[in-house]
Amino acid sequence: MPVTIHKDIVCTFCGALCDDLEMHVENNKVIDVKNVCGIGRNKALHGDNDKPECRVYGERATLEEAYDASARMLAQARSPLVYGFSSTVAEANRVGVELAEILRGGLDNCSSYCHGPGVLARQHVGLPTCTLGEAKNRADLVVFWGANPMESHMRHFSRYSVQAKGMYTPLGRKDRKMAVVDVRPTPSSKNADLFFQVTPGSDYEIATVLRALVLEMPLPTLTDDSLVGGVPLARWRELVELIKQCKYCVVFFGIGLTQSQGKDLNVEQLIRLVSDCNRYTRVYAMPMRGHANVNGNNQVFVWQTGYPLAISFNRGYPRFNPGEFSVIDMLNRGDVDAAIIVATDPAAHLPYTAVDALKKIPTIVLDPVNSLTTEWANVVIPVATSGLSAAGTYYRMDNVPIRLRKIIDCEWPTDLEVLQNIKERVLNAKDH
Amino acid sequence: MLKIINGGVYDPLQGLSGQAGTICVGDDGKICDPPSDAAPCDIVDASGCAVMAGGVDIHSHIAGTKVNSARSMCPEDHYDHFKPHTDTTRAGTGFTVPTSFYTGYEYAGQGYTTVFEAAVPPLEARHAHEELLDVPIIDTGTYTLMGNNYMIMQILAEQDPVSRKERLRDLVSWLLTTTKGYAVKVVNPGGVESWKWAQGIQDLDTPVPPFGVTPRQIMTGLAETIRGLGLPHGMHLHCNHLGEAGNYITTLETMRALDGLPFHLTHLQFHAYGQSKKGTLKSAASELADYINGHPNVTFDVGQMVFGPATTMTADAPMQYRLHVVTGHKWINNDVEMESGAGVVPLQYKPKSLVNAIQWCVGLELLLLVKNAWQIILTTDHPNAGPFSAYPQIIRLLMDRDYRASQMEALNPRVGKYTVLAQLAREYTLEEIAIITRSAPAKTLGLPQRGNLRAGSCGDIAAYRIQEDKERMFREPAYVFKDGALVVRDGKAIKSPQGRRLLVEPDCGAVLPDDLVDEFHRYYSITLANFPVQEEYIPRPEVIACK
Numbered sequence A: 001m002p003v004t005i006h007k008d009i010v011c012t013f014c015g016a017l018c019d020d021l022e023m024h025v026e027n028n029k030v031i032d033v034k035n036v037c038g039i040g041r042n043k044a045l046h047g048d049n050d051k052p053e054c055r056v057y058g059e060r061a062t063l064e065e066a067y068d069a070s071a072r073m074l075a076q077a078r079s080p081l082v083y084g085f086s087s088t089v090a091e092a093n094r095v096g097v098e099l100a101e102i103l104r105g106g107l108d109n110c111s112s113y114c115h116g117p118g119v120l121a122r123q124h125v126g127l128p129t130c131t132l133g134e135a136k137n138r139a140d141l142v143v144f145w146g147a148n149p150m151e152s153h154m155r156h157f158s159r160y161s162v163q164a165k166g167m168y169t170p171l172g173r174k175d176r177k178m179a180v181v182d183v184r185p186t187p188s189s190k191n192a193d194l195f196f197q198v199t200p201g202s203d204y205e206i207a208t209v210l211r212a213l214v215l216e217m218p219l220p221t222l223t224d225d226s227l228v229g230g231v232p233l234a235r236w237r238e239l240v241e242l243i244k245q246c247k248y249c250v251v252f253f254g255i256g257l258t259q260s261q262g263k264d265l266n267v268e269q270l271i272r273l274v275s276d277c278n279r280y281t282r283v284y285a286m287p288m289r290g291h292a293n294v295n296g297n298n299q300v301f302v303w304q305t306g307y308p309l310a311i312s313f314n315r316g317y318p319r320f321n322p323g324e325f326s327v328i329d330m331l332n333r334g335d336v337d338a339a340i341i342v343a344t345d346p347a348a349h350l351p352y353t354a355v356d357a358l359k360k361i362p363t364i365v366l367d368p369v370n371s372l373t374t375e376w377a378n379v380v381i382p383v384a385t386s387g388l389s390a391a392g393t394y395y396r397m398d399n400v401p402i403r404l405r406k407i408i409d410c411e412w413p414t415d416l417e418v419l420q421n422i423k424e425r426v427l428n429a430k431d432h
Numbered sequence B: 001m002l003k004i005i006n007g008g009v010y011d012p013l014q015g016l017s018g019q020a021g022t023i024c025v026g027d028d029g030k031i032c033d034p035p036s037d038a039a040p041c042d043i044v045d046a047s048g049c050a051v052m053a054g055g056v057d058i059h060s061h062i063a064g065t066k067v068n069s070a071r072s073m074c075p076e077d078h079y080d081h082f083k084p085h086t087d088t089t090r091a092g093t094g095f096t097v098p099t100s101f102y103t104g105y106e107y108a109g110q111g112y113t114t115v116f117e118a119a120v121p122p123l124e125a126r127h128a129h130e131e132l133l134d135v136p137i138i139d140t141g142t143y144t145l146m147g148n149n150y151m152i153m154q155i156l157a158e159q160d161p162v163s164r165k166e167r168l169r170d171l172v173s174w175l176l177t178t179t180k181g182y183a184v185k186v187v188n189p190g191g192v193e194s195w196k197w198a199q200g201i202q203d204l205d206t207p208v209p210p211f212g213v214t215p216r217q218i219m220t221g222l223a224e225t226i227r228g229l230g231l232p233h234g235m236h237l238h239c240n241h242l243g244e245a246g247n248y249i250t251t252l253e254t255m256r257a258l259d260g261l262p263f264h265l266t267h268l269q270f271h272a273y274g275q276s277k278k279g280t281l282k283s284a285a286s287e288l289a290d291y292i293n294g295h296p297n298v299t300f301d302v303g304q305m306v307f308g309p310a311t312t313m314t315a316d317a318p319m320q321y322r323l324h325v326v327t328g329h330k331w332i333n334n335d336v337e338m339e340s341g342a343g344v345v346p347l348q349y350k351p352k353s354l355v356n357a358i359q360w361c362v363g364l365e366l367l368l369l370v371k372n373a374w375q376i377i378l379t380t381d382h383p384n385a386g387p388f389s390a391y392p393q394i395i396r397l398l399m400d401r402d403y404r405a406s407q408m409e410a411l412n413p414r415v416g417k418y419t420v421l422a423q424l425a426r427e428y429t430l431e432e433i434a435i436i437t438r439s440a441p442a443k444t445l446g447l448p449q450r451g452n453l454r455a456g457s458c459g460d461i462a463a464y465r466i467q468e469d470k471e472r473m474f475r476e477p478a479y480v481f482k483d484g485a486l487v488v489r490d491g492k493a494i495k496s497p498q499g500r501r502l503l504v505e506p507d508c509g510a511v512l513p514d515d516l517v518d519e520f521h522r523y524y525s526i527t528l529a530n531f532p533v534q535e536e537y538i539p540r541p542e543v544i545a546c547k
C-alpha cells in the first residue's frame, strides 16, 4: 500500500493544538507521526483504533436502534443531562447545546472541574491576555504558575514560550528569563532561572503580597526574611523587579492554581496582579487548558447561551449556576434521570459518587474508543475520531480557532451526525 | 409571489416618501414589478404602515473572539434578559452582548436584515464566521483589521514606491480573501502596535515601532490600495485618540489627509471632542459638521451614546486599558500576534455624569448639524456606546423635538456650557430616518441590492405602523420579510432561516508574496496552510463585485 503524507495536521491531545504535524497514512491507518510529542503521538497512532461496539443495554445494536433508544431515554426523562464535548469539534458541540435546549435539560462540560475556576474568575475581573504567537515573538519573561508543561503540554516550550525563537526573541531561550511557581520541583522548574517552591494552598497569599509590592504599598509587618508561601519576601521582590523591567511577560497558569485551595479566588488575585503590572509594562496571563477543545466548549456554550458551563434549560432559557447546575453536583444530588455523554470518559474523570449516580440512570455515551464508561453505559455509540476521521473546529488555549481535517475514513458516523440524528428523533418523539 | 399592499412606501433612492404603493417579491426572493396577470400570491395588507427596505447596520460588534469574551465576562448582562426556546426559534440571553441567536432575532425584530461585524483580526476570523452561522435571519459580513498589521507596516516602510504599491495591493487582497472579509478596517492605526511596546499615544505623524511608519502613512497607503482594488466599501476608519478631549483636531486632520480617497469614519461621536480651558471635554460637533457639510463624499456613522449599561469592546487596546484604569471595572485585553489587539470593559452611562451627558449631546449634534442625511448613518457602535436595541429610542430623539427636550432635563445641568444641542430645532422626517438606517449605509457599503425597494433588490422589507410614538413604531414592526419570507410579526421573530455572508473577491486573488510566506512561517503560531478561513464556514456566500 502506498503511504500518503499529510502535512500541517493538528494534534488533538492538549490545548496547545500544535498544527504542524506530519502524519503518514497507509491502508487507512496512521503509521507514523512527525513533529509531535510523546502523548500527542500516542493519540494520533491509536486514536482511531479500539472502537467500541454499538450497543443498547449490552446487546449489539444497529445505529438506528441506538439512535431510537437514545431518543426514547432522553425524551422520557424529566431532567436529562447533556455533558462532555472536551474532545469533539465545535460543530458537534453546537448541536449538543441545541439538544439540551430542546430537552429542557442540564448542560455542562469538562471545564466544570478543571479550568472552570479560571472561567469564573474572568467573570469577576476579566483577563488581560494575548495569543501564543505574541508570547513567542515578544515575551522576554515567561512565568509558569502551578503548571508543568514539560509533562502536560510538551511542545509548549519549543513552539510558543521558553525556547521559541520569535521576532524580538531571535535567540529563543537566551533572550528570555523563565520563572516557575510550584509546590514541588518539576521537569519544568528545572529549566527555570527562578524557581519558587511554595507551600501548598498559599497562592492567594502570594499573589496578594506580590500585588502589594507591585503597587508599592507598605508591608509593615514583613521583613525581607519573612516567609510568604514558604519563600522569603526578598525573593518575591526579585520577581517583581524582573517583571517591572521586562518588556513583555506572560504568566501561564495551570490546575495547580485553579484546583488548589482558593480556586477561583486564586485566579482572580493572579489576574488582578497581572492587570496591576500593566502600569509598568505589558504583562498577561493565560490558562494552560488541558483537553484539546475544552476552550471550544466554553466558546460555543457562551455564544449560544451566554454562559461557559453549568447551565440549565429547565425553564426553557439558559440559566447558569455553578454548584447547582454543574455535572458533579447534579449527579451527586440525584438531580439527573438520564444522561448523554459526548467525547469524554466520566468513569475515568469524575468522583466515584457521581459515577455511581450515572450508573443508576439511563446513560448514553458517544466515544471513538473504548473507555471506562463504554463498559457499562446503556447505549454505546462508536464515532469517528475528531482530527483523524472527522473534521471540524477546535479552539486553542489562547482562543485561536483551528480547523481539523479528516485524513482517514471511518465506518462510524461523526459526533455531529449522531447528535443530529438523536435530536431529530427527540423532536419527533415530542411531537407525538 | 408576495404582494405587500396599501402601505406608504419610503424608498429615498427612488424618491418615494410615503406614497401609496404595492411592493412585490418574486419566488426568487427579489423585489419585482407587479405582475400583469393575476398570478397566485400571498397578500399582506400593510395599511397604516410605512414600508421600507430592511435596515442595514454598517458597524456593530456581534460575533468573534472579543464579543464572546465579553459575553463570558459579563453574566450579569444576561440574567434579566432572556428569550425562551420556541418551536421555531432558539433560546437566548443578554442585553448589551446578546447571544448569537438572540442577536439575529433582535435585529430582525427591529426590521434590520443586514449587519456588519466591524472588527475581526485575521487570525481569529474563523471564530467570527463560525459564530455568525448561529446568528439567524440577517445577512452578515465582517471587516478585517489591518491598521496595526505587522506585514502591512513592513511593506509601507519599503523605499521603492512602485513595488510598495504592488505588494501592498497583493497583501490586502490576500488578507481579505483568506479571512473572507468584506472591507478593510483600521483601528487607531499604529496605536495598538505601540501599546504592545508599552509606549505612548500615537499622533498622525508619530513613527510606530519597529518600522517607523506613521499612522498617516498607514491610512493613506491602505485607502489608496482600496481605491486601486475597487472595493465596494472604503477604508472603515476608527481614528486615533478615541475618547480624548481635543481629539477633533486629529479627526479633522485625518479627513484632510484622506481627502479624495475612499474612507468612512466610524463612531464619529467618540472623535468629536474639543477641550475646555480646564482640559475637560466639550463638544466639537460643529467643527466636524462644518467640514463634512463642505465635503459631500465624507460619510460617517455616529456611535450615539445611550444611557444605561454598555460593554465597550474595540481593537483599540490602549484606549480600553485607560477605561479600565479610570473606572476600575473588569478588563479583558487580547494582543493578537502580527495583527492587532483588543480590549473589553463594561460601563454604565449616566445622564448625571457630565462627561456622559456631553457625549450624548455630541452624538445628537452631529446627527442634527450635518445637513445631508446621505452622509449620516445611525449606529451605537453596538455595544460600545449602547446596544443596538436602542435605535428606536434614538429615532424618536431625532424625530421629536419635545421628547428630546424632555430627555435633556435629566442631564447634568452643566452640560449646556459645553454643548449646543439645546439650540437645535431640527426634526428628522421619516424619509431621513429611512436614509440613515438603510439607504445611506447600503450606498456607503456599495450594496446596490440593499437599502432600497427597486425591482431586482433583495426582498428584505420592514413595515412599521405609523404612530405618534416613533420609538414604538420602530421597536415593533408589524411585518419583516427576509428574501420575501415573513420572519417577524409585531417585533417578534417567528423563524430562523440562515442568512448570507457578504464577501469580496478582489482581482489580485489570494497569494502571499514569497518573502512574506517566510515571515509568516517564522512569526505566526499557526501554519500558513491552516490560516485561511475554509469554505465550510460560509455555506451561503454572496460575493459583491469590486468596482
Ligand code: SF4
Residues within 6 Å of the ligand: A011, A012, A013, A014, A015, A016, A017, A018, A035, A036, A037, A038, A039, A040, A041, A152, A153, A154, A155, A156
Ligand atoms: S504539545 Fe499538546 S498539542 Fe502539541 S503535540 Fe504535544 S500533545 Fe499535541
Ligand SMILES: [Zn+2]
Residues within 6 Å of the ligand: B059, B060, B061, B118, B119, B267, B313, B314, B381, B384
Ligand atoms: Zn466599533
